[in-house]
Amino acid sequence: MARTARRPRRVVPGVPVSPLLDIRELVVRHGPRTAVDHVSFTIDPGETLGLIGPSGCGKSSTAMAVLQLRRPDAGEVWFDGQELTALDERRLRPLRPALQPVFQDPYGSLSPRHKISDAIAEPLRVQGSWDRTTGPARVAELLERVGLDPAHGDRRPHELSGGQCQRAGIARALACEPKLLVLDEPVSALDPSLRAGILNLLAELQERLGLGYLFICHDMALVRHFCDRVAEMREGRLVRTTAVTSPSPPR
Numbered sequence: 107m108a109r110t111a112r113r114p115r116r117v118v119p120g121v122p123v124s125p126l127l128d129i130r131e132l133v134v135r136h137g138p139r140t141a142v143d144h145v146s147f148t149i150d151p152g153e154t155l156g157l158i159g160p161s162g163c164g165k166s167s168t169a170m171a172v173l174q175l176r177r178p179d180a181g182e183v184w185f186d187g188q189e190l191t192a193l194d195e196r197r198l199r200p201l202r203p204a205l206q207p208v209f210q211d212p213y214g215s216l217s218p219r220h221k222i223s224d225a226i227a228e229p230l231r232v233q234g235s236w237d238r239t240t241g242p243a244r245v246a247e248l249l250e251r252v253g254l255d256p257a258h259g260d261r262r263p264h265e266l267s268g269g270q271c272q273r274a275g276i277a278r279a280l281a282c283e284p285k286l287l288v289l290d291e292p293v294s295a296l297d298p299s300l301r302a303g304i305l306n307l308l309a310e311l312q313e314r315l316g317l318g319y320l321f322i323c324h325d326m327a328l329v330r331h332f333c334d335r336v337a338e339m340r341e342g343r344l345v346r347t348t349a350v351t352s353p354s355p356p357r
């Protein structure tokens with residue numbers, strides 16, 4: 107894998123940073139099975155926390171609860187100073203755009219029937235920020251921001267490569283002006299030659315926009331390469347959280 111820029115976070119000494127995301131004693135059950143068992147962690151603005159562990163240890167269940175796509179069975183999710191777990195759906199709705207997922211399967215995250223430009227415009231329409239005059243230029247700007255030609259907006263997902271499609275998915279997430287991206291194995295389905303490009307894009311967006319990332323992954327080398335801290339899960343529990351002190355050597 108080509109070298110990916112992991113830049114040190116801009117932290118002003120002596121100035122405390124309030125966490126963007128604060129997960130407290132999170133519990134998610136699927137029927138009798140406890141998938142997430144009293145998990146706690148924080149993510150600061152501009153920070154990347156890697157969440158790693160074997161298949162079935164509860165990473166995606168944690169992600170779904172963070173996104174509030176699955177309400178947890180116990181525990182608290184605090185985001186940007188608000189307790190999401192205390193809000194009903196009506197009060198949660200305006201906060202949802204700030205928490206955006208990017209999933210593993212780039213084709214599965216976009217409707218096969220719709221043009222890429224429509225997929226990116228949809229969150230703008232839903233939020234009521236779509237304007238027929240300025241909207242298309244905003245979509246073009248988002249496509250350019252993720253390294254796509256605005257002409258790609260006229261294509262459908264199957265007419266793009268996996269890497270281009272993942273970039274379009276990221277553009278759609280950015281349309282919501284998020285503060286946190288939940289990246290669930292965002293490069294695992296991609297050809298290794300495309301992975302560094304997506305990771306570099308994510309690093310650049312984080313630098314520019316100060317986004318927090320929850321980066322879910324199976325691959326410890328990749329997590330150490332890309333993240334500021336690493337949280338390890340086993341059988342639903344968080345077994346350790348460690349800071350990544352120095353970037354892994356180039357391969």
Ligand SMILES: Nc1ncnc2c1ncn2[C@@H]1O[C@H](COP(=O)(O)OP(=O)(O)OP(=O)(O)O)[C@@H](O)[C@H]1O
Nearest residue numbers: 136137139141159160161162163164165166167168
């Ligand atoms: N909708 C569901 N219904 C029932 N059980 C589920 C459901 N989703 C997950 N599980 C179970 O909960 C446990 C945790 O699954 P989860 O998908 O969160 O783990 P994961 O670490 O993300 O796994 P992977 O890396 O394979 O995606 C597993 O035992 C899984 O079988």
